[in-house]
Amino acid sequence: MKFPDMLIPGPLKKPQKPGTGDGAAPAEGLQGAPADLVGWVDERTGGASFLTGMLYRKVPKGTNWFYTLGSATLFAFTVQAVTGVFLAMYYDPSPTQAYASVSHLTNDVFLGEFVRGMHKWGASVMIILIWLHMARTFVFGAYKYPRELNWVIGVVLLILTMVMGFTGYLLPFDQRSFWATVVGVNITGTGPLLGPYLADFLRGGAEFGQTTLSRFYAIHMLLLPGLIIALIGAHLYLVVKLGTTAPPWLEPKRRRTIVKEERV
Amino acid sequence: MADAADKSNGSPGAGGLPTPDPPGHFEGESMNRRKALTIAGQAVGGLAGAVIVLPAVGFAVAPIFDSPEERWESVGPVSRFRADVYKPVVFTLVEGVGEAGKTTAYVRRSDPQTFPSESPGTFIALSTRCAHLGCPVKFVDAAGNFICPCHGGVYDFEGKVIGGPPVRPLDRFQTRVRNGQVQLGPRYSVTSQLDPVRYRDPGEFTGGIWNVLYPPRPSTPPPP
Numbered sequence: 001m002k003f004p005d006m007l008i009p010g011p012l013k014k015p016q017k018p019g020t021g022d023g024a025a026p027a028e029g030l031q032g033a034p035a036d037l038v039g040w041v042d043e044r045t046g047g048a049s050f051l052t053g054m055l056y057r058k059v060p061k062g063t064n065w066f067y068t069l070g071s072a073t074l075f076a077f078t079v080q081a082v083t084g085v086f087l088a089m090y091y092d093p094s095p096t097q098a099y100a101s102v103s104h105l106t107n108d109v110f111l112g113e114f115v116r117g118m119h120k121w122g123a124s125v126m127i128i129l130i131w132l133h134m135a136r137t138f139v140f141g142a143y144k145y146p147r148e149l150n151w152v153i154g155v156v157l158l159i160l161t162m163v164m165g166f167t168g169y170l171l172p173f174d175q176r177s178f179w180a181t182v183v184g185v186n187i188t189g190t191g192p193l194l195g196p197y198l199a200d201f202l203r204g205g206a207e208f209g210q211t212t213l214s215r216f217y218a219i220h221m222l223l224l225p226g227l228i229i230a231l232i233g234a235h236l237y238l239v240v241k242l243g244t245t246a247p248p249w250l251e252p253k254r255r256r257t258i259v260k261e262e263r264v
Numbered sequence: 265m266a267d268a269a270d271k272s273n274g275s276p277g278a279g280g281l282p283t284p285d286p287p288g289h290f291e292g293e294s295m296n297r298r299k300a301l302t303i304a305g306q307a308v309g310g311l312a313g314a315v316i317v318l319p320a321v322g323f324a325v326a327p328i329f330d331s332p333e334e335r336w337e338s339v340g341p342v343s344r345f346r347a348d349v350y351k352p353v354v355f356t357l358v359e360g361v362g363e364a365g366k367t368t369a370y371v372r373r374s375d376p377q378t379f380p381s382e383s384p385g386t387f388i389a390l391s392t393r394c395a396h397l398g399c400p401v402k403f404v405d406a407a408g409n410f411i412c413p414c415h416g417g418v419y420d421f422e423g424k425v426i427g428g429p430p431v432r433p434l435d436r437f438q439t440r441v442r443n444g445q446v447q448l449g450p451r452y453s454v455t456s457q458l459d460p461v462r463y464r465d466p467g468e469f470t471g472g473i474w475n476v477l478y479p480p481r482p483s484t485p486p487p488p
Contacts, residue, residue, distance in 0.1 A: 183398055199465050206483040207357060208361075209358040
């Protein structure tokens with residue numbers, strides 16, 4: 001399946017292979033460019049070469065469906081971000097109103113149950129996909145030089161996503177989420193020396209109170225999404241810059257003569 | 265950035281020839297205008313960053329050092345409580361958060377004949393917060409024990425651990441009698457010998473070295 005070539009704006013067309021074509025420099029090519037919107041923006045930003053470089057980049061032989069798990073995780077995050085914004089329009093992060101507002105948006109608001117369901121089940125989907133993506137990277141050995149930093153960023157993203165799940169779990173403020181958070185914060189408190197202070201920080205005091213819910217809400221919908229988006233940007237930048245690895249079952253092709261020389 | 269400064273003292277440049285000193289330079293100069301402005305720029309940038317970050321972090325961390333006011337609540341007349349049976353009472357631990365701020369305590373009269381450490385005429389109030397991870401425990405009459413539904417912690421009549429994962433006896437509330445009413449006050453934790461210590465979160469050991477590994481927090485009231 002291929003996108004019809006005539007529908008792609010000039011600047012976004014696939015660049016020709018080096019050594020082919022009439023050898024016209026990019027600036028000369030611009031003279032023939034149509035005066036359309038994409039051309040206008042590209043002339044002022046140079047963004048098209050970034051886009052074509054990213055979208056038409058080479059991928060190794062043997063690239064298969066396992067390589068889509070990262071994009072799938074990104075899609076799951078996008079679903080969470082979009083549905084989260086709309087849930088925030090109805091949600092009220094006060095201990096006395098939170099449950100009622102969630103109940104209202106689930107039962108009364110048009111499509112509310114659907115949007116909340118997407119956010120709730122999407123959270124589990126994202127956790128599953130992120131683990132599968134990590135397993136793919138590990139099993140294919142794609143974490144090795146020069147991609148170690150991308151592995152580290154990925155692990156931080158995994159931790160942030162788990163914290164996302166932890167802070168989001170409290171927000172419906174029903175019995176299950178309340179007690180799950182009580183237990184979760186107390187587990188944090190069992191770390192020696194710093195643990196008790198960390199638990200106090202999470203709760204905003206010695207007892208689970210007024211500030212706990214708004215604190216979790218702020219972490220869940222302001223602090224973590226910003227961090228995650230920034231780190232996803234760095235993650236993708238490194239993917240495009242370094243390229244992906246070939247599957248481990250593909251041996252690099254060697255010429256027999258060279259192999260023979262090595263054995264001497 | 266530092267190249268202009270480094271090459272300014274007539275040091276050999278490319279091709280071994282000494283580079284001419286920049287205009288306005290004098291012999292033995294270690295600081296020039298470019299260097300000074302760089303340092304000043306970085307200092308101002310760092311100051312601006314600190315002005316943003318420090319108050320924000322302090323704002324978020326402040327509740328750790330905030331000690332809440334002591335509050336006492338009446339839970340019933342003295343005649344309501346007996347020495348051999350626990351009476352569950354519900355009272356408000358945190359104000360302004362509705363039902364989430366309420367907790368259950370089990371209250372009885374002290375019983376110096378059975379438990380010599382208890383002083384006569386006082387009241388014992390056990391918290392229902394499990395010392396494992398904070399689930400609510402329930403006194404089961406048939407067993408005569410407190411049992412936690414989450415992970416199977418079991419406590420005896422005094423609140424001492426006799427089974428399961430809890431790390432210390434059940435917490436207690438300070439009690440007093442005002443106008444014939446039993447009042448419950450701040451929470452405190454106890455060691456395995458039932459000596460009172462400052463309140464610790466569930467899952468944290470008490471007594472001995474543990475009082476150092478799980479340091480007392482300024483956000484909790486002192487023990488009785």
